[in-house]
Amino acid sequence: xxxxxxxxxxxxxxxxxxxxxxxxxxxxxxxxxxxxxxxxxxxxxxxxxxxxxxxxxxxxxxxxxxxxxxxxxxxxxxxxxxxxxxxxxxxxxxxxxxxxxxxxxxxxxxxxxxxxxxxxxxxxxxxxxxxxxxxxxxxxxxxxxxxxxxxxxxxxxxxxxxxxxxxxxxxxxxxxxxxxxxxxxxxxxxxxxxxxxxxxxxxxxxxxxxxxxxxxxxxxxxxxxxxxxxxxxxxxxxxxxxxxxxxxxxxxxxxxxxxxxxxxxxxxxxxxxxxxxxxxxxxxxxxxxxxxxxxxxxxxxxxxxxxxxxxxxxxxxxxxxxxxxxxxxxxxxxxxxxxxxxxxxxxxxxxxxxxxxxxxxxxxxxxxxxxxxxxxxxxxxxxxxxxxxxxxxxxxxxxxxxxxxxxxxxxxxxxxxxxxxxxxxxxxxxxxxxxxxxxxxxxxxxxxxxxxx
Amino acid sequence: xxxxxxxxxxxxxxxxxxxxxxxxxxxxxxxxxxxxxxxxxxxxxxxxxxxxxxxxxxxxxxxxxxxxxx
Numbered sequence: 049x050x051x052x053x054x055x056x057x058x059x060x061x062x063x064x065x066x067x068x069x070x071x072x073x074x075x076x077x078x079x080x081x082x083x084x085x086x087x088x089x090x091x092x093x094x095x096x097x098x099x100x101x102x103x104x105x106x107x108x109x110x111x112x113x114x115x116x117x118x119x120x121x122x123x124x125x126x127x128x129x130x131x132x133x134x135x136x137x138x139x140x141x142x143x144x145x146x147x148x149x150x151x152x153x154x155x156x157x158x159x160x161x162x163x164x165x166x167x168x169x170x171x172x173x174x175x176x177x178x179x180x181x182x183x184x185x186x187x188x189x190x191x192x193x194x195x196x197x198x199x200x201x202x203x204x205x206x207x208x209x210x211x212x213x214x215x216x217x218x219x220x221x222x223x224x225x226x227x228x229x230x231x232x233x234x235x236x237x238x239x240x241x242x243x244x245x246x247x248x249x250x251x252x253x254x255x256x257x258x259x260x261x262x263x264x265x266x267x268x269x270x271x272x273x274x275x276x277x278x279x280x281x282x283x284x285x286x287x288x289x290x291x292x293x294x295x296x297x298x299x300x301x302x303x304x305x306x307x308x309x310x311x312x313x314x315x316x317x318x319x320x321x322x323x324x325x326x327x328x329x330x331x332x333x334x335x336x337x338x339x340x341x342x343x344x345x346x347x348x349x350x351x352x353x354x355x356x357x358x359x360x361x362x363x364x365x366x367x368x369x370x371x372x373x374x375x376x377x378x379x380x381x382x383x384x385x386x387x388x389x390x391x392x393x394x395x396x397x398x399x400x401x402x403x404x405x406x407x408x409x410x411x412x413x414x415x416x417x418x419x420x421x422x423x424x425x426x427x428x429x430x431x432x433x434x435x436x437x438x439x440x441x442x443x444x445x446x447x448x449x450x451x452x453x454x455x456x457x458x459x460x461x462x463x464x465x466x467x468x469x470x471x472x473x474x475x476x477x478x479x480x481x482x483x484x485x486x487x488x489x490x491x492x493x494x495x496x497x498x499x500x501x
Numbered sequence: 502x503x504x505x506x507x508x509x510x511x512x513x514x515x516x517x518x519x520x521x522x523x524x525x526x527x528x529x530x531x532x533x534x535x536x537x538x539x540x541x542x543x544x545x546x547x548x549x550x551x552x553x554x555x556x557x558x559x560x561x562x563x564x565x566x567x568x569x570x571x
Contacts, residue, residue, distance in 0.1 A: 214537075398538055399509055400510040400536065428509070428512060428535035428536055431537050
């Protein structure tokens with residue numbers, strides 16, 4: 049088994065990984081920027097190392113500083129969390145070259161899935177359905193217009209190397225495509241260091257449903273159920289649930305089987321997520337992308353399966369069998385995750401600030417993964433996720449009822465948060481009915497906050 | 502005269518307009534960046550920029566002056 053791990057991340061996910069490390073008797077090492085020295089995860093780790101200034105490029109994205117910290121603290125492994133360097137194959141290779149254990153998939157699998165165009169082509173060959181779209185990068189506006197006329201409007205324009213919804217835009221005609229292409233291209237270069245653009249058919253009434261997979265040390269790939277992530281603002285997830293109310297037993301079976309094929313096609317090891325779009329009209333699905341890391345919303349899968357996914361990541365990285373019987377996974381009940389962001393609850397604009405009060409709800413079926421506590425300052429340098437409020441119930445109705453109570457009991461003083469949005473979401477007829485799609489937030493909050501581009 | 506102020510703590514990513522520029526309602530003056538999001542700051546009426554108080558790379562606090570439009 050691993051004896052120690054450095055967590056190359058911050059906030060709630062660093063704290064969450066450290067918690068499981070402690071339960072397994074693995075010594076944990078936190079790394080932190082100058083802006084994060086006071087956060088709970090730094091104190092809760094067995095050891096903590098400063099890695100640089102607040103700007104992510106000079107700290108959490110500085111591979112050399114992180115590897116130096118691992119050497120100095122004698123850490124045997126590196127867990128990347130999500131975001132930052134988690135899907136950076138070059139970083140994974142440097143970790144391995146330094147003689148450390150990488151808690152993640154083979155760098156080649158990260159690379160194959162990190163390029164969305166390559167991943168689409170690979171999935172198509174593996175028999176996973178994909179939307180009509182580019183088989184190679186779209187070089188310029190002229191090529192984009194030709195590609196869109198081949199595929200048919202509406203289309204989605206995105207960065208091939210992108211993620212997090214950044215730079216993504218839908219277009220219903222040539223004029224919108226020109227604008228969307230320029231936006232996507234400038235964001236792609238700035239945020240992802242690659243100008244490559246991909247165009248795909250846009251599904252207007254779609255649910256965003258993803259499958260959790262786990263590639264075992266012996267080479268088998270398991271699918272551990274789906275998560276519905278259709279509640280989104282600016283193409284970024286706000287709330288997730290499992291099982292998806294929009295997925296029938298038959299569709300679930302097809303999606304899980306396709307996700308296993310996707311994982312097998314790249315020899316996947318560890319925790320990964322196959323993201324799909326489900327057409328709400330036809331009930332068919334297409335592959336969107338694969339995330340080669342732990343997902344933010346992994347707790348909902350943990351709540352219904354009883355499996356600690358971080359524990360499995362550590363076991364698989366050490367070459368050991370998982371802690372559960374793969375033939376006997378049986379999800380029970382319903383789980384929701386609500387992302388608590390430091391942002392105003394109407395326009396969803398960032399609201400950094402100092403936290404004056406922090407009271408987490410507690411009770412049956414409630415789990416809070418928080419990155420902050422009272423007295424901490426939420427800075428503008430990182431994403432706005434403060435905490436994940438997760439709720440489990442015997443069925444969806446009970447989970448919703450518990451979530452409403454939990455939201456009412458979650459008190460954050462100081463920066464504005466989106467908790468009032470979650471309170472509205474949990475009583476909205478559309479969300480409660482289960483029959484919703486990715487444009488739900490736009491209907492609840494008409495105006496610039498919605499997902500429309 | 503209209504004072505344009507920052508709505509939140511942010512980094513100044515881009516200064517789009519300059520002192521002396523004529524602007525219209527809705528024109529972008531600067532682009533702030535906070536929590537991985539770009540936030541354009543726009544003119545709320547026509548006029549001339551008499552003062553641009555920020556430069557690229559500055560950190561602004563909530564309520565800080567960004568520009569004055571006359």
